[in-house]
Amino acid sequence: SVVTAPRRIQALDQDVTNKIAAGEIIVAPVHALKELIENAVDAGSTSLEVLVKEGGLKLLQITDNGHGINKDDLPILCERFTTSKLKAFEDLMSISTYGFRGEALASISHIAHLSVTTKTKDSTCAYRARYEGGRLAPAKPGQSADPKPVAGRQGTQITVEDLFYNVPTRRRAFRSASEEYNKILDMVGRYAVHCDGVAFSCKKHGEAGTTISTQSASSTVDRIRQIYGGTVANEVIEFKSANEQWGFKANGWTTNANYHVKKTTLLLFINHRSVESTNIRKAIESTYSTFLPKGGHPFTYLTLEIDPQRVDVNVHPTKREVNFLNEDEIIDAICNTIRIKLANVDTSRTFTTQT
Ligand code: ADP
Ligand code: MG
Numbered sequence: 001s002v003v004t005a006p007r008r009i010q011a012l013d014q015d016v017t018n019k020i021a022a023g024e025i026i027v028a029p030v031h032a033l034k035e036l037i038e039n040a041v042d043a044g045s046t047s048l049e050v051l052v053k054e055g056g057l058k059l060l061q062i063t064d065n066g067h068g069i070n071k072d073d074l075p076i077l078c079e080r081f082t083t084s085k086l087k088a089f090e091d092l093m094s095i096s097t098y099g100f101r102g103e104a105l106a107s108i109s110h111i112a113h114l115s116v117t118t119k120t121k122d123s124t125c126a127y128r129a130r131y132e133g134g135r136l137a138p139a140k141p142g143q144s145a146d147p148k149p150v151a152g153r154q155g156t157q158i159t160v161e162d163l164f165y166n167v168p169t170r171r172r173a174f175r176s177a178s179e180e181y182n183k184i185l186d187m188v189g190r191y192a193v194h195c196d197g198v199a200f201s202c203k204k205h206g207e208a209g210t211t212i213s214t215q216s217a218s219s220t221v222d223r224i225r226q227i228y229g230g231t232v233a234n235e236v237i238e239f240k241s242a243n244e245q246w247g248f249k250a251n252g253w254t255t256n257a258n259y260h261v262k263k264t265t266l267l268l269f270i271n272h273r274s275v276e277s278t279n280i281r282k283a284i285e286s287t288y289s290t291f292l293p294k295g296g297h298p299f300t301y302l303t304l305e306i307d308p309q310r311v312d313v314n315v316h317p318t319k320r321e322v323n324f325l326n327e328d329e330i331i332d333a334i335c336n337t338i339r340i341k342l343a344n345v346d347t348s349r350t351f352t353t354q355t
Contacts, residue, residue, distance in 0.1 A: 015110075015133065018080070022107035023170060029056025029163055030183040032112070034274065035104035036158050037191050040064035041272075042085065043156065046198055046216050050188055053205035055180025057163050057171070065155040068120035071127050074147045077116065078109040078131040105158075106134050111170075112163040118156040126152025188212050189227040190267050190274050193220065193301055220253060224301065228265070232299045235259040237345060241337040246326040247307030250334050252300065254284075256345045260296025267301040271311060275322045280331055287335040291342045302334070 012020075026032045033056060040048050043066025053059035069077060076082045083102030108114050109131040119126035127147040130137050136145040164171040174180060185202060192200035192214045202212040214226050225233035236253040266281050268274070280302070288298045310325040324330070 018106075018110045018134065019167060021080075021103075022110040023167060025103060025107045026111065026163075027170075028174075028183060029060055029180050030187050032056070032104075032108050032160055032163065033060055033062070033184055034187055035108075036060070036062045036160075037188070038273065039104065039158075040066055040156070041191070041195055041198065043067050045155065048191075048195075048198060048200050050184070050200070050202040050212075051205055052181060052184055052202065055174070055177030056160075056184055057174060057177065057180065058161065059205060060160040060163065061157065063155065063157040065153070068123070068154055068156055069116070069118040070120060071123060071147060074116070074118075074127060074129045075136055077129070078105045078114065078134050080106040080134060082106070105131075108160055108163075109134050111167055112165065113161040115159045115161075116156065117150060117152055117159075119152045119154050121154055125149045128152075185211055187274065190269075192227055193223045193267055194269050194272070194274070194303060196220070220301075224253060228299065232259065232265075236299070236301075237341050239334075239337050239341050241334050243330070243333055246330050246333070247310050248324075248326075248330050248333075249305045250302060250330075250337075252302040254300040254302075254338055254341070255298045257291040257342055259298065260288075260292045261299070262295065262297065264297040265299040269303040270322045270324070271305055271308065272303070273322070277322070279327060280334075283331045283335050284338070287339050288342070300338075304330075304334075306330075 026035075029052075033050065037048065037050075040062060043064060045064035045066035047065045049063040051059065051061040051063075073084075079102075081102045085102075105114070110133055114131040115128065116131070117126055117128040126149070128150045129147040130139055130145070136147070138145045181204065188200055188202040189212060192198075192212060197216050199216040200212060200214045201210045203210045212227065214223050218226070221233055221236060224236060232255065235255045235258050237256050238251070238253055240251040242249040264281060264285055266284065268277055268280060270277075284300055284302075285297060288296070292298070306324050311322060
């Protein structure tokens with residue numbers, strides 16, 4: 001064999017590394033949307049409207065009525081690691097808001113056309129800014145990139161257009177817009193159930209009606225009804241579980257033994273962030289296995305608050321995975337609570353049919 005000299009090692013171009021990093025955080029339109037929803041909720045919004053075109057690949061727009069963004073912060077809004085939610089590393093240990101790394105908007109600006117219109121309470125007008133690759137960008141070449149004063153209400157509107165326009169391999173990986181839209185509806189539905197006091201709407205561009213619409217004053221069960229229907233909402237029972245030693249508080253609504261479907265629906269929020277947990281899903285399914293016919297599964301909405309010092313939210317850039325201390329004990333405690341609730345409903349039912 002021919003021995004050749006090793007190729008020299010070179011640093012990747014910043015633009016390339018930024019796009020790679022962005023692609024790790026945002027794999028599908030729904031991931032961008034989740035970040036935007038969390039930002040809007042962090043901003044204290046009570047109304048959140050989502051508009052979607054072509055499954056979010058053409059357009060994702062989210063309008064909130066939160067506190068808005070200061071005009072002077074707009075130039076650095078989309079730089080990586082700029083955030084109003086974290087000041088020191090120690091703050092990571094006690095962070096209570098959803099976002100914490102200031103990476104979402106930066107990432108989106110590297111792989112989509114991003115524009116922001118925002119107005120704070122004290123500002124006399126709204127400002128509109130466009131971003132490309134983390135920086136302010138002009139609407140047309142040659143124009144100024146400075147934020148423009150425009151008319152607008154208090155709050156923020158984020159518009160994401162042509163997601164993955166500069167990552168053709170990723171763009172081509174999407175088979176159907178309706179599949180992506182369903183993922184978006186699923187995510188909006190989750191937050192709509194979870195966010196007490198926040199009205200949600202989600203709409204396909206060009207369609208008159210909304211696919212999701214909840215009011216800010218509705219109860220949790222009403223929100224479950226609006227999103228998942230009466231067959232679920234009529235059969236849910238509330239549960240609560242807490243333990244100081246393990247530093248957690250859990251509560252939620254779960255279907256009784258009357259209800260069963262082919263697939264478990266688990267709405268899981270840990271410290272108010274929608275996450276996935278195979279361990280929790282499996283434990284809930286096994287709890288129900290003695291109550292439901294074979295192959296039957298429940299609907300469970302579980303919100304878990306864990307002492308921030310015991311949660312490692314920083315494990316994965318996508319933040320979909322959350323690890324916490326005493327996971328087994330906490331899951332056991334929650335499932336025991338659910339088991340007792342199910343058994344109680346069961347006996348009360350037997351009672352009424354016997355008399
Ligand atoms: P993070 O949420 O981790 O701070 P982001 O990139 O998601 O990072 O957002 C950066 C900053 O932009 C936030 O810290 C917040 O100050 C501001 N921001 C983003 N979206 C909104 C919004 N909808 N309303 C008000 N401020 C926002
Ligand atoms: Mg954020």
